[in-house]
Amino acid sequence: MTPGARVAAAIAVLDQIQGGAAAEQALTAWARGSRFAGSKDRAAVRDHVFDVLRAKRSLGDGTGRDLMQRLAQREGWIIEDLFSGDGHAPDPLTPQEIDALAAPLALSDAARCDLPDWLWPLWQDSLGDRAETVAKVQQGRADVFLRVNMRRGSVAEAVNTLAKDDVSVVAHPTVAGCLRVVANPRRVKTSAAYLSGLVELQDAASQEAVRRVAVPDGARVLDYCAGGGGKALGFADLYQAKVFAHDIAPQRMRDLPARAARAGVTITTLASDGLGALPKFDVVFCDAPCTGSGTWRRAPDAKWRLMSKDLAAVMQSQGEVLACAAPLVAQGGQLVYATCSILADENTETVKTFCNAYPEWHIVEENQRLPDADGDGFYTCTLHRR
Numbered sequence: 001m002t003p004g005a006r007v008a009a010a011i012a013v014l015d016q017i018q019g020g021a022a023a024e025q026a027l028t029a030w031a032r033g034s035r036f037a038g039s040k041d042r043a044a045v046r047d048h049v050f051d052v053l054r055a056k057r058s059l060g061d062g063t064g065r066d067l068m069q070r071l072a073q074r075e076g077w078i079i080e081d082l083f084s085g086d087g088h089a090p091d092p093l094t095p096q097e098i099d100a101l102a103a104p105l106a107l108s109d110a111a112r113c114d115l116p117d118w119l120w121p122l123w124q125d126s127l128g129d130r131a132e133t134v135a136k137v138q139q140g141r142a143d144v145f146l147r148v149n150m151r152r153g154s155v156a157e158a159v160n161t162l163a164k165d166d167v168s169v170v171a172h173p174t175v176a177g178c179l180r181v182v183a184n185p186r187r188v189k190t191s192a193a194y195l196s197g198l199v200e201l202q203d204a205a206s207q208e209a210v211r212r213v214a215v216p217d218g219a220r221v222l223d224y225c226a227g228g229g230g231k232a233l234g235f236a237d238l239y240q241a242k243v244f245a246h247d248i249a250p251q252r253m254r255d256l257p258a259r260a261a262r263a264g265v266t267i268t269t270l271a272s273d274g275l276g277a278l279p280k281f282d283v284v285f286c287d288a289p290c291t292g293s294g295t296w297r298r299a300p301d302a303k304w305r306l307m308s309k310d311l312a313a314v315m316q317s318q319g320e321v322l323a324c325a326a327p328l329v330a331q332g333g334q335l336v337y338a339t340c341s342i343l344a345d346e347n348t349e350t351v352k353t354f355c356n357a358y359p360e361w362h363i364v365e366e367n368q369r370l371p372d373a374d375g376d377g378f379y380t381c382t383l384h385r386r
């Protein structure tokens with residue numbers, strides 16, 4: 001596909017999304033109907049779509065065609081070359097479009113920061129004088145990070161094995177065993193290092209969250225909201241612990257046995273029924289359902305789809321998770337609450353509400369990481385029983 005044809009494809013996908021389709025579904029539907037598109041074309045179209053979605057409001061929030069014109073302008077691309085009308089490229093700009101593009105957009109603070117109006121005050125309450133900076137970080141792309149699985153080899157072995165597949169990495173500045181992919185991130189999943197379990201895809205912030213937990217040798221660790229099992233795999237790799245995984249939706253853990261086998265670790269999945277009758281756990285890690293506001297660079301349509309009623313529902317789930325997980329913690333054990341959100345309502349406020357309802361629990365350590373060049377936003381709070 002020519003660069004113009006890729007822009008035309010992105011316009012079609014963006015129109016679907018602006019019409020209410022989810023981004024991943026719209027991209028998948030386009031790819032299915034475009035068998036002529038190679039992997040580089042699909043990647044380029046996806047990048048265009050996601051670059052627009054991260055900054056949809058500050059680009060003027062119009063049709064797919066309007067948005068791609070504004071993106072091209074922002075990126076300094078030669079618009080006439082892309083909107084040429086040649087082959088499968090979009091039609092040339094009309095005189096009205098040329099005038100519209102020349103006029104600066106009148107943007108509210110929320111639009112400039114690419115957030116929905118209803119969320120902007122909550123965002124400011126949560127982030128104070130960093131509200132704008134953090135919002136603007138989320139307008140850009142996030143790097144891909146890998147966790148070296150120490151059970152399979154060393155960091156040096158991982159770096160060398162990845163290099164053989166042309167995947168270049170550098171060490172994360174603060175998180176041990178974490179590598180930033182600096183070339184060919186799309187080759188990771190087919191690389192020998194990944195297929196042999198030497199590296200796992202995981203954001204630096206999630207890796208740091210697992211490393212923050214002090215897990216004694218022989219401890220029983222429960223990843224209570226395991227989902228795909230990223231945190232459980234991290235615990236099993238890093239600590240001499242017996243690791244268990246649970247999720248209210250057990251089908252989300254379906255790939256975990258294969259992932260654990262690839263990593264060379266043992267993780268026991270547990271059903272909700274009978275969980276309370278099992279011996280208690282020394283660590284119960286609750287990677288609670290959340291808005292994902294710390295990861296919106298990776299899933300940018302989530303911030304546009306989120307409604308205030310969704311935030312209320314997610315906060316209710318978070319309270320339920322803590323209330324159900326707390327009794328599973330052994331005497332002297334730790335309850336760790338975590339989210340990949342940066343909204344105080346889902347973090348400090350949820351924990352405060354829990355501690356008010358269950359005063360036997362108190363906060364021992366709290367950490368809020370904000371999204372930046374070195375990873376996503378992530379919150380952890382360790383609670384002990386009095």
Ligand SMILES: C[S@@+](CC[C@H](N)C(=O)[O-])C[C@H]1O[C@@H](n2cnc3c(N)ncnc32)[C@H](O)[C@@H]1O
Nearest residue numbers: 225226227228229230231247248249287288289
């Ligand atoms: C943020 S995701 C977990 C991500 C996962 N830990 C990982 O690292 O890939 C939250 C998970 O919590 C689960 N969940 C939601 N409500 C729950 C509940 N009441 N009890 C247990 N799990 C719950 C969801 O099914 C979802 O898989």
